[in-house]
């Protein structure tokens with residue numbers, strides 16, 4: 001398999017996966033979405049809540065705040081899934097009084113590395129005289145158990161193929177201009193396709209003078225793969241973690257066999 005990084009920022013990674021199979025791209029997608037462990041609030045103890053919001057609402061909102069996750073210091077194991085959080089949790093707390101809007105920046109954590117990805121996420125409003133005082137555990141978990149533990153989203157699409165008979169095709173510029181996302185260019189008398197931009201919309205095939213001279217198709221051995229995290233870790237870290245998890249599963253199967 002050939003892997004090419006097309007673009008990457010902290011939270012988003014676009015790759016070309018060539019000479020491989022849909023099963024490989026799909027294993028990577030599924031592992032990324034469902035199995036990369038991230039921190040999220042699990043158990044909340046309320047000592048005081050005189051706001052208009054019930055405890056359950058506040059707990060749910062806290063749980064949906066994405067937290068920076070450090071997989072070098074915290075380890076997800078079966079023990080963690082079974083309620084032993086000694087290796088996989090950090091303590092958080094909130095103690096605020098109204099009038100104010102409580103934001104994610106008001107969350108205090110026992111480990112400065114485990115903190116909300118942004119301080120601007122509103123959690124609740126407190127009116128004069130109202131107070132919220134709580135403690136909670138941020139615990140490593142997996143997206144397959146709850147969306148709050150989902151690191152982000154990943155997806156892939158097949159490469160688009162163009163079969164064109166350039167002796168019969170006329171006005172290539174008009175065909176290229178018909179593409180709504182600018183994926184087609186004319187270069188040296190031929191159509192050049194940007195695989196990342198192409199959405200398989202088929203619009204360009206309506207602008208050819210001879211439909212028999214132009215055919216769009218799929219290359220089922222090559223994929224544009226896009227992975228984006230919510231910010232708990234970088235997209236690169238999450239992809240590498242996904243690859244490691246697939247590798248671990250295969251090694252475990254190999255040793256058992």
Ligand code: SF4
Nearest residue numbers: 179198199201202204
């Ligand atoms: S299929 Fe759609 S997106 Fe792709 S090149 Fe043709 S017009 Fe552009």
